[in-house]
Amino acid sequence: MPGVLVLMGSGETSPTMVEVHRAATRELRPGARAVLLDTPYAFQENRADISARARRYFAHSVGLQVEVGTGIAGADWVFSGPGSPTYALERWAESGVAGDLRARVRARQGVTVLASAAACTAGLATVPVYEIYKVGAEPHWREGIDLLEPLGLRAVVIPHFDNAEGGTHDTRYCYLGERRLSRMERELPEGTAVLGLDEHTALVIDLESGSVRVAGRGGLTVRLPGSAAVLPAGTRTDLAELRRLASGVGGAPLPPAPAERAAVPAEVTLEETIRTGEERFRAAEAEPDLVAAAQVVLDLEAEIVKWAADTEEDAGGVDQARELMRLLIARLGELAADSGRRSTSLGHLVESLLALRAALREQGRYDVADALREAMRAGGVQIEDTPDGPRWSL
Incomplete structure (x- = not known):
């Protein structure tokens, strides 16, 4: 099975991410087993409707027949998306799914796609966005499932990095805003980077070759206290360079050439x-x-x-x-x-x-x-x- 890890900032079942999904599934065997983990939104009354829409999207737009379930051992393709990061973390820890996800990345096998809330869980710590932004809890971190550790990356993942819904107030950085994110960064273990994924943007990591690319409409921000490197959509680099950026050394890879950016026009949201x-x-x-x-x-x-x-x-x-x-x-x-x-x-x-x-x-x-x-x-x-x-x- 091809080994690919895809992290998305948002837009996981929208037209903006169709080409990213198609590219990630291109090498799957015929009749590949594809599993949608509905855990992040499983507490919602409309969970069945969300799953049905997602299944239609993958069937019609990507050409992938998807089952909804929790057993992912041996699955060729696994996807999880919107909802509550902390709700997903608790259930995945209890059920063993967290360990199964780590095993997939460590073995460099299978396509694993985590988006939005699910992408939040991929680092060594997780933003409990519901509790902070919607309930008013003090800014804090929850332990993540740390899919990045087997790749040598010491980082947290923050989707919706360029969110602008707030209008008059700062909702960047998955609704945290600069004030809260700066405070929370000081609580991370030393040497931990923030990987900020803009909306309708994906970080695609080929686990076999170590190649890395940024796709979609926005960019990937590698942020450390006092510095940040932005990799715009179209950037191609490798895990070694991404590790250097996350540790604060090395320069940012070259941005995509104008011709490459123009080759695939960005989908309008x-x-x-x-x-x-x-x-x-x-x-x-x-x-x-x-x-x-x-x-x-x-x-x-x-x-x-x-x-x-x-x-x-x-x-x-x-x-x-x-x-x-x-x-x-x-x-x-x-x-x-x-x-x-x-x-x-x-x-x-x-x-x-x-x-x-x-x-x-x-x-x-x-x-x-x-x-x-x-x-x-x-x-x-x-x-x-x-x-x-x-x-x-x-």
């Missing part, structure tokens, strides 16, 4: 689509242009279908896109009603002007009648003289 859609609709509303406004709604609906399998529940998700679509449909109805009222008023105006033009022509004042026709044409009203009388259109 749903949050960006929402923001762009709002801007496009406002522009169409200002014209007003009913066709362009309707196209925005249609494009948004297509994106919602495209992202339907996304299991993330952060800002910019499918629910927010649906809310915007309902709002835009309501505004589209108002625009249509306004347009109807304007058309009725315009019809009365145009008919009056045509009657005036006919009177001018009867009086032989063709120059004024022609000037009136040109003025109407400049205003968007086309006039066609027929044997049955003039016809007009916009």
